[in-house]
Amino acid sequence: MSPTVHRLAIRVRYCECDPMGVAHHSVYPVWFEMGRTELLRAQGGNYRELEAAGILLAVVRLEARYRAPARYDDELELVTTLEDAGHVKIEHTYALHRGAELLATGRTTLACLDRSGRARVLPASLQTKLDA
Amino acid sequence: MSPTVHRLAIRVRYCECDPMGVAHHSVYPVWFEMGRTELLRAQGGNYRELEAAGILLAVVRLEARYRAPARYDDELELVTTLEDAGHVKIEHTYALHRGAELLATGRTTLACLDRSGRARVLPASLQTKLDA
Amino acid sequence: MSPTVHRLAIRVRYCECDPMGVAHHSVYPVWFEMGRTELLRAQGGNYRELEAAGILLAVVRLEARYRAPARYDDELELVTTLEDAGHVKIEHTYALHRGAELLATGRTTLACLDRSGRARVLPASLQTKLDA
Amino acid sequence: MSPTVHRLAIRVRYCECDPMGVAHHSVYPVWFEMGRTELLRAQGGNYRELEAAGILLAVVRLEARYRAPARYDDELELVTTLEDAGHVKIEHTYALHRGAELLATGRTTLACLDRSGRARVLPASLQTKLDA
Numbered sequence: 084m085s086p087t088v089h090r091l092a093i094r095v096r097y098c099e100c101d102p103m104g105v106a107h108h109s110v111y112p113v114w115f116e117m118g119r120t121e122l123l124r125a126q127g128g129n130y131r132e133l134e135a136a137g138i139l140l141a142v143v144r145l146e147a148r149y150r151a152p153a154r155y156d157d158e159l160e161l162v163t164t165l166e167d168a169g170h171v172k173i174e175h176t177y178a179l180h181r182g183a184e185l186l187a188t189g190r191t192t193l194a195c196l197d198r199s200g201r202a203r204v205l206p207a208s209l210q211t212k213l214d215a
Numbered sequence: 216m217s218p219t220v221h222r223l224a225i226r227v228r229y230c231e232c233d234p235m236g237v238a239h240h241s242v243y244p245v246w247f248e249m250g251r252t253e254l255l256r257a258q259g260g261n262y263r264e265l266e267a268a269g270i271l272l273a274v275v276r277l278e279a280r281y282r283a284p285a286r287y288d289d290e291l292e293l294v295t296t297l298e299d300a301g302h303v304k305i306e307h308t309y310a311l312h313r314g315a316e317l318l319a320t321g322r323t324t325l326a327c328l329d330r331s332g333r334a335r336v337l338p339a340s341l342q343t344k345l346d347a
Numbered sequence: 348m349s350p351t352v353h354r355l356a357i358r359v360r361y362c363e364c365d366p367m368g369v370a371h372h373s374v375y376p377v378w379f380e381m382g383r384t385e386l387l388r389a390q391g392g393n394y395r396e397l398e399a400a401g402i403l404l405a406v407v408r409l410e411a412r413y414r415a416p417a418r419y420d421d422e423l424e425l426v427t428t429l430e431d432a433g434h435v436k437i438e439h440t441y442a443l444h445r446g447a448e449l450l451a452t453g454r455t456t457l458a459c460l461d462r463s464g465r466a467r468v469l470p471a472s473l474q475t476k477l478d479a
Numbered sequence: 480m481s482p483t484v485h486r487l488a489i490r491v492r493y494c495e496c497d498p499m500g501v502a503h504h505s506v507y508p509v510w511f512e513m514g515r516t517e518l519l520r521a522q523g524g525n526y527r528e529l530e531a532a533g534i535l536l537a538v539v540r541l542e543a544r545y546r547a548p549a550r551y552d553d554e555l556e557l558v559t560t561l562e563d564a565g566h567v568k569i570e571h572t573y574a575l576h577r578g579a580e581l582l583a584t585g586r587t588t589l590a591c592l593d594r595s596g597r598a599r600v601l602p603a604s605l606q607t608k609l610d611a
Contacts, residue, residue: 098373108277113241113494134551147276148275149275151271155566230380232497234497248360249360261421288384412539413540416596
């Protein structure tokens with residue numbers, strides 16, 4: 084049975100912070116992407132190999148709520164959870180913590196596409212890895 | 216009466232595109248921010264001057280839906296609409312087009328903060344500019 | 348005869364600035380790339396079409412000198428100059444101004460590669476456009 | 480005696496890669512910055528604390544040579560070396576490897592500034608940490 088939750092340590096980079104001195108809100112989707120990449124790796128999968136095989140996972144929906152700012156050089160923990168994997172779509176949620184404090188939450192929907200950008204069914208090998 | 220809609224031309228940069236050859240989904244929030252910056256300028260306001268005066272507008276909620284990809288060197292048009300300006304929060308929506316095609320939509324909520332990060336009431340001068 | 352100098356207006360984005368309140372030094376190479384993209388367009392060429400034809404121009408050397416900071420919302424002018432176009436390499440220099448003030452200078456060397464990443468001779472059609 | 484060399488593991492992020500499928504050249508300066516941040520930490524210093532104390536280290540010169548591309552999901556090793564620390568300037572060099580292969584090299588010069596952007600002498604406490 085594959086894991087459906089992954090915890091990733093993130094160190095906030097200087098260039099990710101803005102003149103307010105906090106991580107810019109556009110960086111969080113990048114961290115979310117790192118989280119689901121590592122979750123898939125922990126499940127025995129690999130995004131790079133999927134892409135090489137012509138299976139693209141594109142973000143079709145993104146939502147984020149920012150509760151408290153992350154600052155330069157902070158060590159954060161991102162908890163990525165696979166919520167649902169259907170025939171063509173995958174749902175993840177995210178919770179970003181600094182110690183006990185919850186800084187942000189998020190949700191993404193990925194759609195499986197072929198190289199020409201058309202929706203396609205998730206390959207069985209990936210389905211198996213995603214099944215909890 | 217201030218305008219509540221702004222149209223911004225955007226040229227997709229090479230480094231904004233990913234190995235799929237399309238604009239990465241984390242770039243759209245950056246474009247949304249440019250859209251509301253220019254809308255505020257058209258209303259007679261200026262984010263830089265607000266920040267210099269200690270009035271920070273932080274994104275507390277972001278939502279985006281991606282319908283079709285934007286590609287390197289595409290010329291896009293971002294329509295930014297001020298939906299609502301309350302005492303401490305401002306709502307914008309976004310629609311990104313390439314010609315007649317709608318590529319993506321979005322919504323953000325900004326909260327007004329003071330320099331220490333505490334919520335504060337929008338200053339009257341800004342309220343006046345935002346009032347349609 | 349093609350132009351060998353191009354002037355590009357750049358508005359500094361919020362997310363391009365760091366906690367010092369100035370544009371992060373890693374953004375300048377992005378602006379340089381925009382400058383040479385627009386210079387090539389002014390010469391009748393197009394990077395996107397080159398790539399579609401399997402002709403890749405990769406940066407093999409970058410140099411930048413930062414004299415004075417650029418700030419959020421500044422309107423800058425980037426002057427891009429084609430210095431030399433040989434059989435496989437192209438040299439550009441860059442000067443970034445804010446009004447009369449010189450903020451930074453740069454230099455890049457591009458190498459012409461095929462899709463497999465091997466050096467190749469610049470196609471004659473591109474040579475013609477680059478010849479001043 | 481402080482260390483003058485630091486080795487940092489870097490995983491190439493998806494959004495750091497461009498349509499050629501390789502890490503964009505503007506990302507390397509970001510990695511170099513991470514390298515010197517971690518070198519300083521290994522020396523007992525801390526950039527965030529320096530900034531909080533009004534001591535800013537700004538990049539005034541950057542040079543990079545790109546020999547072979549880094550790809551999405553590659554695990555790289557960045558070797559950062561403190562070459563020289565004078566009264567107001569600090570020189571670092573960088574070598575980026577993937578296994579035994581050297582992908583890129585770089586060099587930066589930092590200048591010590593006060594909060595108003597004027598050059599200032601490196602504080603004695605920092606000098607001590609940098610002295611090998």
